[in-house]
Amino acid sequence: MFRLSFTTSGESHGRGLTGIIDGIPANLSISAEYINNQLARRQKGYGRGGRMKIESDTVEIMSGIRWGKTMGSPIALFIKNRDWINWEKAMSSDSAFKDSIEPVTKPRPGHADLPGIIKYNQGDIRNILERSSARETAMRVALGSIARRFLEDFNIFIGSFVTSVGNINLDIDTSRLNEDDLIELHKGADVSELRCPDKGVTEKMKHLIDTAKEEGYSLGGRFTTFATGLPVGLGSHIQWNRRLDARLAYAFMGIQAIKAVEIGDGVAISEKPGIEVLDEILPPEKGKTLFDVRRTTNHAGGIEGGMTNSMPVIVKATMKPIPTQRKSLKSIDINTGEPVEAAYERSDVCAIAAASVIGEAMMALVIADAFLEKFGGDSMEEVQRNYSSYIDSIR
Ligand code: EPS
Numbered sequence: 001m002f003r004l005s006f007t008t009s010g011e012s013h014g015r016g017l018t019g020i021i022d023g024i025p026a027n028l029s030i031s032a033e034y035i036n037n038q039l040a041r042r043q044k045g046y047g048r049g050g051r052m053k054i055e056s057d058t059v060e061i062m063s064g065i066r067w068g069k070t071m072g073s074p075i076a077l078f079i080k081n082r083d084w085i086n087w088e089k090a091m092s093s094d095s096a097f098k099d100s101i102e103p104v105t106k107p108r109p110g111h112a113d114l115p116g117i118i119k120y121n122q123g124d125i126r127n128i129l130e131r132s133s134a135r136e137t138a139m140r141v142a143l144g145s146i147a148r149r150f151l152e153d154f155n156i157f158i159g160s161f162v163t164s165v166g167n168i169n170l171d172i173d174t175s176r177l178n179e180d181d182l183i184e185l186h187k188g189a190d191v192s193e194l195r196c197p198d199k200g201v202t203e204k205m206k207h208l209i210d211t212a213k214e215e216g217y218s219l220g221g222r223f224t225t226f227a228t229g230l231p232v233g234l235g236s237h238i239q240w241n242r243r244l245d246a247r248l249a250y251a252f253m254g255i256q257a258i259k260a261v262e263i264g265d266g267v268a269i270s271e272k273p274g275i276e277v278l279d280e281i282l283p284p285e286k287g288k289t290l291f292d293v294r295r296t297t298n299h300a301g302g303i304e305g306g307m308t309n310s311m312p313v314i315v316k317a318t319m320k321p322i323p324t325q326r327k328s329l330k331s332i333d334i335n336t337g338e339p340v341e342a343a344y345e346r347s348d349v350c351a352i353a354a355a356s357v358i359g360e361a362m363m364a365l366v367i368a369d370a371f372l373e374k375f376g377g378d379s380m381e382e383v384q385r386n387y388s389s390y391i392d393s394i395r
Pocket of ligand 1: 135138
């Protein structure tokens with residue numbers, strides 16, 4: 001990140017989550033209600049476990065916002081864990097309860113458990129699993145919603161939809177979709193229990209999740225995140241770490257359980273000749289300018305040379321099946337080395353719908369950062385002036 005920075009803290013069953021974002025200009029209008037609406041979107045999804053019935057995430061604004069507007073200072077947020085009440089002793093900072101709580105000693109394959117205890121020299125896997133938990137993503141969605149609100153003032157919209165659960169797929173050719181098509185898919189996703197815009201496919205996905213739940217295994221999936229309304233030239237070809245595709249891939253891979261990230265049709269185009277998959281350039285319509293240059297397709301996912309090219313930015317991400325599942329998996333006890341079944345606690349069967357909302361948050365943070373890198377100013381008015389002057393110069 002070049003102009004924005006953010007960090008989170010908090011354990012899954014601790015008191016709550018804290019987050020700080022720094023670099024948001026002054027005079028951006030934002031309310032707790034706006035952030036809470038985004039938090040509610042993350043909590044939905046067929047296949048979530050019992051925890052989501054306990055939590056109902058709302059944010060407390062601790063600093064940086066006064067009378068509904070940012071002041072340019074760091075913005076700190078807090079989200080309470082309602083489940084904390086059941087974990088006060090197990091997660092206490094006080095050593096008094098240490099001997100009354102059983103340690104977790106059977107690492108789950110696919111989880112941070114085993115490398116974590118070895119690296120951090122811990123005898124209780126809880127000291128690893130509490131922080132590696134995807135509970136932390138609630139705060140990323142809260143911070144990302146501030147970036148989303150910022151981008152809205154420049155008519156940039158970020159959305160997402162789920163395209164698979166396990167082996168049930170929704171086939172969508174994103175290279176042929178325009179901004180309106182993508183926004184329609186997002187709207188369809190927002191009213192689906194799995195953020196899948198196709199009702200028939202959603203039913204098949206739900207059926208697969210029911211079967212997985214009965215049989216005790218977990219499921220992964222895929223989702224697509226997009227941004228519309230972007231000006232040409234966010235990111236840069238000048239240096240590897242300024243490339244927008246690199247920054248997006250980094251951010252998406254930083255979401256728990258994400259194992260692959262694709263920009264546009266990044267995977268499929270490797271199998272095709274260039275003539276079929278390079279997005280040809282058509283002249284602007286009569287009376288329009290270079291800003292309105294048209295492309296035949298969008299295989300590149302809106303990014304060429306690490307810069308936005310004014311087509312929608314498209315990122316596809318793949319999530320592995322959640323490591324906590326009822327069906328026994330081979331493991332060892334960390335104290336004895338003896339074979340055991342991996343630990344099982346209450347868990348989600350599939351969290352792909354939530355992951356797609358988290359993807360939106362990460363995309364908002366990365367794009368807001370790139371936007372501020374190009375048009376940065378200390379107040380919203382200054383950023384607006386810088387942005388308008390660039391747009392006018394292209395037109
Ligand atoms: C998670 C395990 C489950 C999930 C949790 C992430 O929680 P618990 O262990 O309390 O049942 O529900 O996700 C959230 C709490 C959330 O807010 O998304 C894990 O181990 O990563």
